[in-house]
Amino acid sequence: MKTIAIISQKGGAGKTTIALNLAVAAERSGWQSAVIDIDPQASAKCWHDLRGSDSPVVVSIQASRLPAVIEAAKKNGADLVIIDTAPHSESSALAAARAADLVLIPCRPSLLDLKAISTTIDLASLAKTPSLAVLNTVPGKGGLRADAEQVLKGYGLDLAPATLGQRVAFVHSLTAGLSVLEYEPDGKAAEEIEALFRAVCAHFGWTTLLPQEIRS
Ligand SMILES: Nc1ncnc2c1ncn2[C@@H]1O[C@H](COP(=O)(O)OP(=O)(O)OP(=O)(O)O)[C@@H](O)[C@H]1O
Numbered sequence: 001m002k003t004i005a006i007i008s009q010k011g012g013a014g015k016t017t018i019a020l021n022l023a024v025a026a027e028r029s030g031w032q033s034a035v036i037d038i039d040p041q042a043s044a045k046c047w048h049d050l051r052g053s054d055s056p057v058v059v060s061i062q063a064s065r066l067p068a069v070i071e072a073a074k075k076n077g078a079d080l081v082i083i084d085t086a087p088h089s090e091s092s093a094l095a096a097a098r099a100a101d102l103v104l105i106p107c108r109p110s111l112l113d114l115k116a117i118s119t120t121i122d123l124a125s126l127a128k129t130p131s132l133a134v135l136n137t138v139p140g141k142g143g144l145r146a147d148a149e150q151v152l153k154g155y156g157l158d159l160a161p162a163t164l165g166q167r168v169a170f171v172h173s174l175t176a177g178l179s180v181l182e183y184e185p186d187g188k189a190a191e192e193i194e195a196l197f198r199a200v201c202a203h204f205g206w207t208t209l210l211p212q213e214i215r216s
Pocket residue numbers: 008010011012013014015016017018039041043085086087136137138164165166167168170171172174
């Protein structure tokens with residue numbers, strides 16, 4: 001079982017959007033996934049309530065219970081656990097990063113978001129967990145993406161080889177309790193989530209193995 005923590009001390013960077021869409025992408029590829037929501041806002045859990053389906057499992061807990069709940073997910077056969085964290089809470093983000101095999105750091109390509117990212121990078125390095133930045137809400141045109149990539153590389157951050165565009169499907173799908181893969185399967189947003197999920201699989205060396213081979 002692998003665990004991903006999605007952290008960003010900046011609010012609204014896309015943590016919950018990425019957590020839920022990756023969890024559904026994993027389930028659709030045959031992996032059992034679970035989302036652990038440690039944000040007191042409980043947005044991921046609210047999405048799950050709207051969804052009317054148990055898959056993927058979403059549990060809302062306090063950060064202090066993370067180790068026990070991750071252990072329980074493992075015993076219950078989860079292949080992938082995704083921790084959705086709160087902004088502005090260094091101690092719980094650090095606990096999530098420490099419990100994870102990979103930290104994903106979503107970041108919008110704006111000056112304020114890029115400036116605020118250093119606290120999040122410090123947390124990931126303190127936890128000594130490999131991390132990847134994920135550029136989110138990237139506009140289709142203009143040089144913002146290239147500029148942001150330059151800044152992130154300047155921080156010494158590795159970039160996920162997939163970015164997410166600014167797309168209404170990301171907003172509407174979550175409001176409907178769906179992922180973009182279900183809301184608009186042939187859309188650009190779905191394509192981007194699949195690419196991000198493939199990047200995560202490649203990071204874990206899951207590219208050539210089937211879920212049942214990994215579990216055994
Ligand atoms: N790629 C995108 N395109 C368009 N809208 C997006 C995209 N990603 C996220 N959003 C929207 O931006 C808002 C914030 O996203 P989200 O809730 O995922 O961020 P967050 O980091 O979890 O926020 P918080 O820090 O409050 O927990 C939501 O309304 C979401 O629908």
